[in-house]
Amino acid sequence: MTMLDRILETKRADVAARKATMSHADLDAKIATVSAPRGFRAALDAKTGHALIAEVKKASPSKGLIRADFDPPAHARAYEAGGAACLSVLTDERWFQGADVFLEQAREAVSIPVLRKDFMVDPWQVHESRALGADAILIIVAALDDTQMQEIEAAAIECGMDALVEVHDAAEMERAARLKSRLIGVNNRDLRDFTVDFQRTYELVAHAPAGSTFVAESGLTSREDLDAMAAHGIHCFLVGEALMRQHDVEAATRALIG
Numbered sequence: 001m002t003m004l005d006r007i008l009e010t011k012r013a014d015v016a017a018r019k020a021t022m023s024h025a026d027l028d029a030k031i032a033t034v035s036a037p038r039g040f041r042a043a044l045d046a047k048t049g050h051a052l053i054a055e056v057k058k059a060s061p062s063k064g065l066i067r068a069d070f071d072p073p074a075h076a077r078a079y080e081a082g083g084a085a086c087l088s089v090l091t092d093e094r095w096f097q098g099a100d101v102f103l104e105q106a107r108e109a110v111s112i113p114v115l116r117k118d119f120m121v122d123p124w125q126v127h128e129s130r131a132l133g134a135d136a137i138l139i140i141v142a143a144l145d146d147t148q149m150q151e152i153e154a155a156a157i158e159c160g161m162d163a164l165v166e167v168h169d170a171a172e173m174e175r176a177a178r179l180k181s182r183l184i185g186v187n188n189r190d191l192r193d194f195t196v197d198f199q200r201t202y203e204l205v206a207h208a209p210a211g212s213t214f215v216a217e218s219g220l221t222s223r224e225d226l227d228a229m230a231a232h233g234i235h236c237f238l239v240g241e242a243l244m245r246q247h248d249v250e251a252a253t254r255a256l257i258g
């Protein structure tokens with residue numbers, strides 16, 4: 001069983017338990033109280049130069065605890081002040097020590113759009129994400145069949161949210177291209193064995209559907225990494241650990257994107 005399989009197994013059980021306690025009507029009532037979605041893809045497209053999705057990330061299955069003095073609203077403000085276009089907030093509890101409240105606190109602290117970084121296995125979670133205030137959700141192609149992806153994407157569209165569609169190889173890129181979303185991410189990290197390989201991203205960028213906003217995700221640590229990606233025509237980046245390990249998150253963000 002791969003790490004992704006294990007994450008998905010616990011996620012399905014978690015979602016089943018959550019659905020038992022909160023109906024669609026409950027979620028709709030909560031959605032009515034949160035502010036309208038902030039355009040996530042539009043915020044990336046509006047940036048000249050490097051456009052950063054900065055991740056609020058306490059821990060990960062590959063690295064364990066990353067940030068002991070974890071403070072989501074403070075990190076969110078530092079990212080925004082450092083020039084990030086958007087935030088990503090991990091909400092998975094079991095594997096990333098995340099929490100829903102981290103997303104609510106982070107979004108409340110800033111005016112830039114926020115991605116709920118979690119493992120979507122059911123359209124119900126999309127409505128739950130909107131109820132938490134999320135402006136975008138993640139669709140991991142490796143985790144879903146085509147029907148599930150379409151249903152989750154349809155829920156995102158219904159909620160006025162963007163979907164970041166994450167792929168790892170050319171076959172997944174083909175499946176992603178059948179969706180409506182043109183916000184495509186390539187995860188440099190193999191979710192099965194955690195190896196990081198920028199080459200995969202360099203190859204896949206040419207296969208993204210025309211007109212896509214293309215995001216390189218994971219394992220990026222330096223300005224040199226981003227410049228190397230830019231040389232391949234990639235200008236949007238999702239970075240977590242490298243920034244979360246810095247004492248001065250704002251300065252590190254500014255130094256990374258320049």
Ligand SMILES: O=C(O)c1ccccc1NCC(=O)[C@H](O)[C@H](O)COP(=O)(O)O
Pocket residue numbers: 003055057060061062063187191194217218219220238239240241242
């Ligand atoms: O980060 C992990 O170890 C991980 C393991 C298994 C599935 C997903 C995982 N991470 C989610 C992400 O995609 C990253 O948090 C995100 O791209 C930022 O990566 P990084 O800059 O390397 O923290």
